[in-house]
Amino acid sequence: MRHHFYGDVEERNPPRKLSGSDIFQQVKEIDVTFGRLTELNARKKRNRQRKNEEGATQQWRKKNIFFNLPYWEFNLLRHNLDVMHIEKNIFDNILYSLLMDKDKSKDHVKARKDLKNMGIRLDLWPDENENCRLAAFAIPKAKRVAFLKILKNISVPDGYSINISHCIDLDQKRIFGLKSHDCHIIMEQLLPVTIRNVLPNEVVAVLIELSSFF
Incomplete structure (x- = not known):
């Protein structure tokens, strides 16, 4: 393969x-x-x-x-897929990989070992101590707080979404408690804005294009 x-x-x-x-x-x-x-x-x-x-x-x-x-x-419709749940799963994978969440990120040592087994992306292979180089899409530590502060300080009309500021812990640098609709709002409307100054342009372009998919 x-x-x-x-x-x-x-x-x-x-x-x-x-x-x-x-x-x-x-x-x-x-x-x-x-x-x-x-x-x-x-x-x-x-x-x-x-x-x-x-x-x-x-x-x-x-x-x-x-x-x-x-x-x-x-049967013409063999599986009925819930788009909102699919979007939430995709958003969770993207967000936690951007923030390098140790429990939920999809960019971990096992994933890097898979790259090594396939013989691709040599720059991302783990070393002998299983330390991994930071991927291009990972937000550096110095910019994670800025990324989260932008989300925390955004104000939306009443009933538009959950109060996102309540779901952001700046000390732990993490986001929690988002529902499917909240993920939809962030993915489609807020994420393209918040990532512009914290990620390389080539990564931003891909994420903006993905955000418009849903």
Whole structure:
């Protein structure tokens, strides 16, 4: 898989969207016995099988149990996704990675080791003591307070969102207690403003574009 991750710009057209019948044809021969103990016992075997299938295009590891329903492969809306919850999850991942939260950041030692295993982004590999270089998107310590102060001092109309200042702890340099709607407000309207003077321009441009997605 590592040849898929070289940091190149992806300019190809998106792949054809698979129908339920297409997916069913790909997974119908996969033999799966559901259960936690069976899953643990079979994990090493599957890992060996995947290593022996280098170059194979098979991307499925099991057949979804819902395909046992006779109509499932013909169901046009197989999954109903909650956009607000998705946005909150994305916002949480971005925010806590920007603030380098030790518990919730997605940029941690394990992620850096994955980069090393894939042989990419040499500048972000951990050293022998598992110390990691600061990523371009991480807000430096000297600027985190300024970033949080901007959010803390923003005033919005009554009922527009939660009082964000109550959710910011400047001493601990963290944000807590945000609901889905609050994350939506910050992600779409406030984040593009607060990051302009604390992050490099190339990172700001990407985050502003992402903020407009929702």
